[in-house]
Amino acid sequence: MGMIDNDWLEVVKPELKKPYYQSLFQFVKQEYSTRIIYPPAEDIFNAFHFTPLHKVKVLILGQDPYHNENQAHGLSFSVKPGNDIPPSLKNIYKELEDDLGLYIPDNGYLKKWADQGVLMLNTVLTVRAHEANSHQNHGWEQFTDAIISAVDKQDRPIVYLLWGGPARRKKSMLHNPKHLILEAPHPSPLSAYRGFFGCKHFSKTNEFLMANGIEPIDWQIDNLDISPSTKVQKLL
Numbered sequence: 001m002g003m004i005d006n007d008w009l010e011v012v013k014p015e016l017k018k019p020y021y022q023s024l025f026q027f028v029k030q031e032y033s034t035r036i037i038y039p040p041a042e043d044i045f046n047a048f049h050f051t052p053l054h055k056v057k058v059l060i061l062g063q064d065p066y067h068n069e070n071q072a073h074g075l076s077f078s079v080k081p082g083n084d085i086p087p088s089l090k091n092i093y094k095e096l097e098d099d100l101g102l103y104i105p106d107n108g109y110l111k112k113w114a115d116q117g118v119l120m121l122n123t124v125l126t127v128r129a130h131e132a133n134s135h136q137n138h139g140w141e142q143f144t145d146a147i148i149s150a151v152d153k154q155d156r157p158i159v160y161l162l163w164g165g166p167a168r169r170k171k172s173m174l175h176n177p178k179h180l181i182l183e184a185p186h187p188s189p190l191s192a193y194r195g196f197f198g199c200k201h202f203s204k205t206n207e208f209l210m211a212n213g214i215e216p217i218d219w220q221i222d223n224l225d226i227s228p229s230t231k232v233q234k235l236l
Contacts, residue, residue: 008048011150015143024139028126036129038065039072044125046074048147050114057117057214058159058205059151061167064124067132075120078110081224091187091196096219099200105221116217121147123166145173152176157212159205163187163196180208 004012015021031037039046062076066086071079077089085093085108093104114120123144128134148170151158158179162168164186174181184199185191206216 004045004048006048006052008053008147008150011053011146012048012143015146018142020139020142024143027138028135031126031128031135038067038069038127038129039074043072043074047076047114047119047121050075050111051117051119053150053154055117056119056151056154056158057209058113058161058217059119059121059148060113060161061148061163061170062120062122063164063166064122064133064135065127067127067130067134069129072127074125075110075114076122077108078114078120079108081107081109083108087189088187088192091189091192093221095187095192095197095199096202098197099202100219102220106223106225107221109224110221112221113217113219118217119151123170145170148173152179157208157214159208161201161205164191180205 028037032041060076065072065074066079071083071086073080077086077092079086079089089108089110090104093102096102097104110118110120121144124133124135124140125144126135126140152174153176155176156178158176160171160174160179160181162171162181162183167186168183171181171183182199182201182204184196184201185194187196202217202219206219209216
C-alpha cells in the first residue's frame, strides 16, 4: 500500500493507529498475498496522491473498485487507458454531452479530473478479482468516512456529487453550509433513466464554483488515440 505523504497524512495518521485499521491492514495484506486483488497495491491510495486535501473542489463518491483485470487504479469510476469504457461511465459521458456539449472520448481515464481537484473516492478501496463488494465491512468504510469528514471540515466551497443509494446515505455526515450537495440516482444502466440523465450536475458544479470565485472543472476527457486526420486538423 503506497503510503500517503501529502496533506492527507494529517487526516489518516490517527486512523492508522486505531484497532479497526490494524485489522484492515492485516486483512488486506493477507488478501494480496493469497488472491488476485484490485487495484494494484501501489494504486490503492491514488485518489489522495492525485488530489491533495487543500486542492479538493469536488468529491465524487463511488462504491468499490472495478473487479476485472487491469481496470481499477484507485479513482472511482475511472479505468486505466486501453480498457473499454464501463457502462456507468458511458452514462456519465452521455450526461456530460447533454449537459455541457462535450464530446464522448475514446477512453475512461479520469485522472484529468483528479488533477483539477475532483476527489474520486470509493467507500471501499480494494476488491477481489471478479467478486464485487468482496471487501465490504472489513474497515474501509470507517477509513473513508474519516476522509469524508475531513472534507466536510474544509472552510471553503466544495461540491459533493452523491450518485446512488450508498453515496446518498453519506449526506447525513455533511454539515458545512459553505458546501453544495448534489444527489441523483446512480449512473448505472439499471438506474440512470430514473433521474441521473438530466441532473445537470456538471454545469451546476461549475456554476457554484464560479459563483464563489473558484476556477471551474474542465470536464472534457481528451481522446488518447489521435488519428492522423485529427492531428492534421489540430495543426490547422
